Amino acid sequence: MSEGHPEPDRIEGAPHPRQTAQLIGQSKAEAAFLAAFNGKHLHHGWLVTGPRGVGKATLAWKIARFLLATPDDDGGMFAAPAPQSLDIPDSHPVAHRLAALTESRLFLLRRPYDEKAARLKQDITVDEVRKMKSFFALSAADGGRRVAIIDSIDEMNVSAANALLKLLEEPPARVTILMISHQPAKLLPTIRSRCRELRLGALSPQDLSNALTQAGGEVAASEATALAELAGGSVGEAFRMTNLDGLQHYEALISLFATLPRLDRPRALNFAEKSAGKGAEAQFDLSVTLLDLFLARLARAGTLQLLPPEAARGEADLISRLSPSPHHAREWADAAQHLGLRARKARAVNLDPAALLMDMLLHINETSARLA
Template sequence: MSDQQDAHVLEGALAPARNPKLFGHHAAEEFLARSYRSGKSHHAILIEGPQGIGKATLAFRFAHHVLSYPEPTDAPATLDDPDPASPISRQIASGASHNLLHLARPTDEKTGKVKSAITIDEVRRAGHFFSQTSGTGNWRIVIIDPADDLNRNAANAILKLLEEPPRRAMFLVLSHAPGKLLPTIRSRCQALKLSPLGDKDLSSALSFLGLPLDGGKTEEMVLGLSKGSVSQALKLLNYGGTEIIAAFDEVIASEGPKARKAMHRLADVLSGKDSEVIFGFFLDHLSDHLTGRARHAALAGDLHTADRQAKLVSDIAEKVATAQAYNLDRKQTILSILDSAR
């Protein structure tokens, strides 16, 4: 597996490039297989849906299918589980396939951390990739994972490739929030919407990863809080997500010195070493919490409170972005966020 793929994989998960199983998206698999077999498959497919539900795994499964059957008329009408021992699987898993390029946020060579965006330099790799002549005459497939991470220049560069795709080129464009993409990018793709996993499929996916749910309160909590996302479930189980939620609830419920102590305890955890994943989890949970407040107020007819809570979501996102851009002290940023959220 390439270093870039490894940098994006959660503890307990399998990189999509080497995951042989996909749960809960049979209709999408059938659509892709049949569309390809018909010879009328779109050159750019926008696979959209919440984070962690299997979009990237589906993209790599479909890429494996296409590269295994370069002539659409020879392809079966279903996507089978890839054989990890096959040459194509080994090449894809190691990032060594000459016919598949995975574009994701790169790792900063100096800091070893994943960068905040997919840059134009990454997209130039796609241009070079397509300029090379395939010795086998096979397809050339680019997986953009996710397109939400493209910065403005990179997005415009991808758009040019989508507008004039080379022969036998295919783009699998992933997005957690397609409404935020350039409308011109969306218009040049065929949309394929994936839904969050149902409880049964989520449980099966976790069992496959060696994390069977016990059928008790833990299962009820994980299924309820993960919202059909394997990545959210992994953050709850392997990254202390449940403890973060409990600590946040304590902050909200407490007053005076007790609240300040709870805020500092939570901020210490979220600003500690290697806390990027759990910090992101906290921000997602906080956004959901405030959005829920806004919705509840709106339903109660309190539009002033609803508007204030909705604005707070965007204000916090802006505050976090500013802190990251200027490398401000994270603990102080978190304390400020918690103050405003209370």
């Protein structure tokens, strides 16, 4: 990708995963790969799965550094001991080349930039997979390993996925393909069956705080739990929340919903207009996300009869009042599904964002009044 073009596998404002110094909170996945390597069971295809923003790409780049920097064990009596971690020093030549995207034994497959349209393409195309196959057809300069990172396989169109499948069915020798997937259930079953899976989990509040600090964000200790709740343990989502004052936005939303089932309409209108003003697309998306998240928390709490950790002051009392039983939970789950569908349709026809948000708030009020 030419210099100056946006990188599709990078969160705006954060370092690229290849430049992230440390993988936080995913020691089990690291240990699983290392065990396979040391046990001589290195599969050719690895699916790195889990929620968005929990370190999947960072792990893939860490594995790539490890594989390309670790010499082969020739089985001789003077062979180096088995590695105890995937860590490679920053000073290592491979680490320098990967950071600069100049490593000749690595192929990075991601959405390409469309020069004519001056934007990133929506999908990874079959032409990009063919380039990867051509790369593997060339002999490695040192006869050693080669690695490909696909970020993400979810963005492949059908033709690209079928081309990748053929490659996985007849993999080249000494090649490791690391495929990042946020939604592995949507992949072709035949692709999944030909790969080993490394599953990454959501980050704890402390790990999330540490990862966010590493990425250049900041979070107060008192806000770590709330941010982890709203971000679902995803540092990528936490980064977005932090940049857009998501915690303060959710506080305002909970304060507004404290007036249910007699919604304070002037405040609701003010909330909708502030969230959907000109040039506020990111804020609008955040507002829709937070509304959906609040409804999901209502439904989960009523179903499990268990309150989640508070993500805003007064949230626990509000959830207790609005969703005290599984019956209430089902109603809130139905409301979430209904509003999600309406939001997608409204976006498709370019409905006024403020009107859409106000409509969602009024529907939540109606549901609350019916259940009161």
